Amino acid sequence: MIQIPSLDYSIEIGAIHASSFRKFLVENFNQSKKVIICDENTNEHCVSYLTTSFDELANAEIIVLPSGEENKIMEICLQVWEALSDYKIQRGDLIINVGGGMITDLGAFVASIYKRGVPFINIPTSLLAMVDASSGGKTGVDLGPYKNQLGLFSTPQLVVCDPIFLGTLPEEEKLWGKAEMLKHGLIRSKPHWNSLKNISVSEINAETIATSVGIKNDVVLKDFKEENIRKGLNFGHTIGHALEGYFLSKNKKSHGHCVAWGLVAESLLAYKFGKLPKEEYADIYQTISKEYPAIQFETSVIEVLLELMENDKKNTKSGINFTTISTIGEAHIDYSFSVAEITEVLQELFIQH
Amino acid sequence: MIQIPSLDYSIEIGAIHASSFRKFLVENFNQSKKVIICDENTNEHCVSYLTTSFDELANAEIIVLPSGEENKIMEICLQVWEALSDYKIQRGDLIINVGGGMITDLGAFVASIYKRGVPFINIPTSLLAMVDASSGGKTGVDLGPYKNQLGLFSTPQLVVCDPIFLGTLPEEEKLWGKAEMLKHGLIRSKPHWNSLKNISVSEINAETIATSVGIKNDVVLKDFKEENIRKGLNFGHTIGHALEGYFLSKNKKSHGHCVAWGLVAESLLAYKFGKLPKEEYADIYQTISKEYPAIQFETSVIEVLLELMENDKKNTKSGINFTTISTIGEAHIDYSFSVAEITEVLQELFIQH
Numbered sequence: 283m284i285q286i287p288s289l290d291y292s293i294e295i296g297a298i299h300a301s302s303f304r305k306f307l308v309e310n311f312n313q314s315k316k317v318i319i320c321d322e323n324t325n326e327h328c329v330s331y332l333t334t335s336f337d338e339l340a341n342a343e344i345i346v347l348p349s350g351e352e353n354k355i356m357e358i359c360l361q362v363w364e365a366l367s368d369y370k371i372q373r374g375d376l377i378i379n380v381g382g383g384m385i386t387d388l389g390a391f392v393a394s395i396y397k398r399g400v401p402f403i404n405i406p407t408s409l410l411a412m413v414d415a416s417s418g419g420k421t422g423v424d425l426g427p428y429k430n431q432l433g434l435f436s437t438p439q440l441v442v443c444d445p446i447f448l449g450t451l452p453e454e455e456k457l458w459g460k461a462e463m464l465k466h467g468l469i470r471s472k473p474h475w476n477s478l479k480n481i482s483v484s485e486i487n488a489e490t491i492a493t494s495v496g497i498k499n500d501v502v503l504k505d506f507k508e509e510n511i512r513k514g515l516n517f518g519h520t521i522g523h524a525l526e527g528y529f530l531s532k533n534k535k536s537h538g539h540c541v542a543w544g545l546v547a548e549s550l551l552a553y554k555f556g557k558l559p560k561e562e563y564a565d566i567y568q569t570i571s572k573e574y575p576a577i578q579f580e581t582s583v584i585e586v587l588l589e590l591m592e593n594d595k596k597n598t599k600s601g602i603n604f605t606t607i608s609t610i611g612e613a614h615i616d617y618s619f620s621v622a623e624i625t626e627v628l629q630e631l632f633i634q635h
Numbered sequence: 636m637i638q639i640p641s642l643d644y645s646i647e648i649g650a651i652h653a654s655s656f657r658k659f660l661v662e663n664f665n666q667s668k669k670v671i672i673c674d675e676n677t678n679e680h681c682v683s684y685l686t687t688s689f690d691e692l693a694n695a696e697i698i699v700l701p702s703g704e705e706n707k708i709m710e711i712c713l714q715v716w717e718a719l720s721d722y723k724i725q726r727g728d729l730i731i732n733v734g735g736g737m738i739t740d741l742g743a744f745v746a747s748i749y750k751r752g753v754p755f756i757n758i759p760t761s762l763l764a765m766v767d768a769s770s771g772g773k774t775g776v777d778l779g780p781y782k783n784q785l786g787l788f789s790t791p792q793l794v795v796c797d798p799i800f801l802g803t804l805p806e807e808e809k810l811w812g813k814a815e816m817l818k819h820g821l822i823r824s825k826p827h828w829n830s831l832k833n834i835s836v837s838e839i840n841a842e843t844i845a846t847s848v849g850i851k852n853d854v855v856l857k858d859f860k861e862e863n864i865r866k867g868l869n870f871g872h873t874i875g876h877a878l879e880g881y882f883l884s885k886n887k888k889s890h891g892h893c894v895a896w897g898l899v900a901e902s903l904l905a906y907k908f909g910k911l912p913k914e915e916y917a918d919i920y921q922t923i924s925k926e927y928p929a930i931q932f933e934t935s936v937i938e939v940l941l942e943l944m945e946n947d948k949k950n951t952k953s954g955i956n957f958t959t960i961s962t963i964g965e966a967h968i969d970y971s972f973s974v975a976e977i978t979e980v981l982q983e984l985f986i987q988h
Contacts, residue, residue, distance in 0.1 A: 356713055363778055363785060372950050395748075395785050397948040398775065398861075422751065425716055432716060432748050434787055508751075595750040597725050 284492040288499050289437050289506060293417050295492045298405070298444040299335065306403070306440055307338040307376075315375040316342040317366065319389040321349035324381040327450040328407045332380065342378070343369050347385065351537065352530060354384045354423045356432065362392045366400075373397050376439075382408035382455075383415030383537065387430070390421035394436035403440045407447035409459025409486065410538050413466070413494040417441045418502045418515075427527035428593055435507060443495070445488050456483035457573060458538025461518075463490070464570070465545055466497040469514045469605070469613035479569050508596075514613035516596055517605040518545035521628075524590040528583060535577065542574040543631070548604060550627045551619050557608040565610070577632055584628050588621060637845040641852050642790050642859060646770050648845045651758070651797040652688065659756070659793055660691040660729075668728040669695040672715065672742040674702035677734040680803035681760045685733065695731070696722050700738065704890065705883060707737045707776045709785065715745045719753075726750050729792075735761035735808075736768035736890065740783070743774035747789035757791045760800035762812025762839065763891050766819070766847040770794045771855045771868075780880035781946055788860060796848070798841050809836035810926060811891025814871075816843070817923070818898055819850040822867045822958070822966035832922050867966035869949055870958040871898035874981075877943040881936060888930065895927040896984070901957060903980045904972050910961040918963070930985055937981050941974060 283296035294301040307316075316339060320329050325346045333339045345365050347358055371377075377400055379389030386404045393402035406416035422433020448456060460483055467475025474493050481490070498515060505512040522537075522544025529535040546567055553563035596603040602624070606617040636649035647654040660669075669692060673682050678699045686692045698718050700711055724730075730753055732742030739757045746755035759769035775786020801809060813836055820828025827846055834843070851868065858865040875890075875897025882888040902919045905911035941955075949956040955977070959970040 356709060360709055360778075367778060367781060367784065367946060370946055373948065395787060397784060398773070398786050398788060420751070425713075425720060428720060431720065431750060433751050434748060434789075435751060436787075593720060593723055595726065 284488060286492065286495055286499050288417060288441075289419065289503065291437055291439055291441065293441040293443065293495055293499065295412075295443045295445075295488050295495060297446065298332070298442050301442045301444070303403070303440065303442050304336060304338065307336065310439070311376045311401075312338075315369065315371055316378060317369065317371060317375070318342050318344045318378045318380055319347065319362065319385060319392070320344065320380040321347050321382075321385055323349050324385065324407050328380050328405075328447050331446075332405070339378075347388070349384070350534075351384050351424070351526075352534065354388050356423055356425075359388060359392050359395075359423060362388075363396055366392075366396055371396070371400060373400055375400060377402040378405060379403070380405045380407060381411070382406070383411045386411050386416040387421055387433075388423055390436060390438060391423055391433055394421055394434055399436070401439045403442070404438045405442050405444070408451060409448055409456045409483075409491070410462055411459075412443040412491055413459055414462040414498065416443070417495060418498060419506060424530075427530055427590060429523045429527055431595070443491060445491065448486075453483060456486065458536045458542075460486065461538040461542040461545065461574070463494040465515070465518050465541065466494045468545060468549070468566070468607055468610055469517050470497045470501070470611060472611035475610050510615060513596060513603075513615040514605050517607065517613055518542075518548050520544070520591055520594055520596070520602065520604050521547045521587070521624075523594065524587040525577065527590045528579075528586055539574060539577070542570050543577050546570050547627050547631055548606065550631060551604070551623060552606045552608070554627065555619055555623045556606050556617070558606075559609065562610050578634050579632055581629070581633055584625055584633075587628060588624065591624070637841060639845065639848055639852050641770060642772065642856065644790055644793055646794040646796065646848055646852065648765075648796045648798075648841050648848060650799065651685070651795050654795045654797070656756070656793065656795050657689060657691065660689065663792075664729045664754075668722065668724055669731060670719065670722065670724060670728070671695050671697045671731045671733055672700065672738060672745070673697065673733045674700050674735075674738055676702050677738065677760050681733050681758075681800050684799075685758070692731075700741070702737070703887075704737050704777070704879075705887065707741050709776055709778070712741060712745050712748075712776060715741075716749055719745075719749055724749070724753060726753055728753060730755040731758060732756070733758045733760060734764070735759070736764045739764050739769040740774055740786075741776055743789060743791060744776055744786055747774055747787055752789070754792045757794045759794070759796055761804060762801055762809045762836075762844070763815055764812075765796040765844055766812055767815040767851065769796070770848060771851060772859060777883075780883055780943060782876045782880055784948070796841075796844060798844065801839075806836060809839065811889045811895075813839065814891040814895040814898065814927070816847040818868070818871050818894065819847045821898060821902070821919070821960055821963055822870050823850045823854070823964060825964035828963050863968060866949060866956070866968040867958050870960065870966055871895075871901050873897070873944055873947055873949070873955065873957050874900045874940070874977075876947065877940040878930065880943045881932075881939055892927060892930070895923050896930050899923050900980050900984055901959065903984065904957070904976060905959045905961070907980065908972055908976045909959050909970070911959075912962065915963050931987050932985055934982070934986055937978055937986075940981060941977065944977070
């Protein structure tokens with residue numbers, strides 16, 4: 283069991299039986315009502331594993347949401363809040379989020395807003411949620427095409443990442459999670475980048491996950507509210523979020539898929555208009571384009587993407603805000619690229635010639 | 636200008652021209668977009684006073700909401716968030732809430748959730764919002780009949796209470812605000828209670844307001860997250876909120892009206908089943924019943940009210956949580972009364988015999 287202490291909680295990576303999950307339930311929530319929030323998939327593949335393994339969850343209420351990022355919206359939150367009211371959930375009760383990033387983002391938001399805050403535990407079941415969404419205290423939902431536009435900073439009581447749940451995922455899902463891990467390497471650790479480059483997603487284990495969680499947590503501890511260095515974690519996400527928002531209403535593409543190509547695009551910006559050496563960009567392009575399906579669209583889409591970027595949360599008065607890298611492993615925040623530069627890069631990477 | 640320092644902001648009571656409002660706009664938000672959130676009434680009576688007095692607000696966007704507590708709901712928030720997205724409001728921009736408790740509660744919530752938090756200033760225009768809702772950091776909206784069920788703790792940048800706005804209110808509205816002031820006296824200051832008892836609402840001025848704000852602020856500074864003594868501010872509100880929730884879908888009654896009778900009912904509980912002396916209860920009953928219209932309903936409603944109380948935010952596993960008083964000016968938190976005791980009191984006060 284790998285334990286990573288975070289702000290006022292800890293992130294545990296390993297078999298949930300060996301984690302402090304049961305102790306937590308017994309010591310802090312013995313008399314409390316428990317509510318599990320999950321989606322159709324995790325209800326089938328993960329929740330029964332938990333409820334049969336832990337007697338303490340025998341009477342838990344289970345709220346099953348429709349799966350998919352398009353359901354990470356306020357309308358769904360309202361349904362959950364109504365269910366919590368019906369169950370008469372009080373401030374001393376406990377919410378347990380079991381699922382991918384959509385469930386941990388939305389479930390943590392729902393818990394943090396209900397009665398101004400009910401304690402919650404995250405049990406991420408996708409690689410992406412394990413290495414990114416489930417820890418760090420960002421919670422929220424989307425507003426139309428704008429990703430995570432509504433939310434707040436709020437920490438869980440405990441996060442348990444049990445790799446057993448990765449066995450329930452298609453290979454593709456793991457690939458989407460690996461994109462965030464590659465990002466961790468690009469912004470903070472060349473060794474992590476190099477080790478990820480050479481392994482397939484099926485080889486990702488508790489130790490690799492812990493390295494990524496550790497990098498993210500290190501940044502979060504230094505800047506919880508994203509006033510400075512935490513912005514580094516947004517590398518690949520300015521363009522990635524725009525791609526994701528654009529495709530949300532079309533042939534939907536996953537967050538990790540869009541982030542992977544966001545990493546390539548923002549690395550190309552860093553090479554063409556910043557300091558990233560050509561051979562490092564080539565390394566990034568080859569690594570990612572080899573594993574992640576290409577993304578292509580018509581020229582007219584560029585304008586839509588720029589419009590979405592203009593509403594990015596990180597922006598200030600001075601334009602679209604980027605994190606950039608000067609070399610693999612070293613990020614720089616609050617960087618600006620011009621619309622012409624962004625357009626050039628989007629054209630080079632995504633427009634069929 | 637009376638200045639009351641609070642957590643990380645200050646509450647100013649007096650003419651807004653003499654306050655630090657302009658300095659704040661110039662020094663911190665000179666280049667920022669400004670959005671004013673108001674309702675139909677405050678748009679007509681208060682917002683033009685502000686926009687014509689302060690050049691800095693000349694280009695402010697104005698979002699006008701339908702007035703009334705029944706609009707303090709998530710569906711209205713969603714409309715505001717969509718408008719903020721359309722205006723491309725960023726984290727460094729400013730939201731100014733101009734209105735009564737519905738506007739400051741909802742506007743502060745909207746600002747705190749949008750992009751995980753945009754700075755906001757509260758300019759309360761009702762007595763109730765001045766002495767209660769606009770400061771202290773509680774933000775939120777209702778969920779069906781459950782008051783303030785969804786929200787978070789989040790502080791404004793500045794609160795300015797300008798008594799000039801009270802001139803735009805009907806007498807009745809001021810009466811509702813006075814209920815919270817009476818509560819401040821009952822829980823923390825017999826002198827404040829005694830002075831309020833003997834003045835009409837038209838005599839309430841900056842000094843009386845400041846005394847109430849000071850009492851509330853003192854409690855909030857000691858216990859921001861309502862883990863202990865802040866619960867004292869809920870005196871009158873367990874029954875008051877249930878009354879308000881019940882009447883929301885009927886012949887609506889204002890928050891202050893329900894709180895006034897909540898104070899009487901919870902004082903009767905304190906006298907019959909607690910330590911409040913008979914003559915003090917008589918004083919409370921006479922003072923409030925003289926000024927506030929009686930509330931009456933059928934016996935069957937008692938069950939509905941008890942059901943609403945069971946979902947009160949303050950409850951723990953051990954039952955319906957009350958604040959009680961042992962004497963005027965001294966509150967005690969985390970007190971329980973039985974369903975039989977509550978029923979007896981509701982019957983005595985509210986059922987037509």
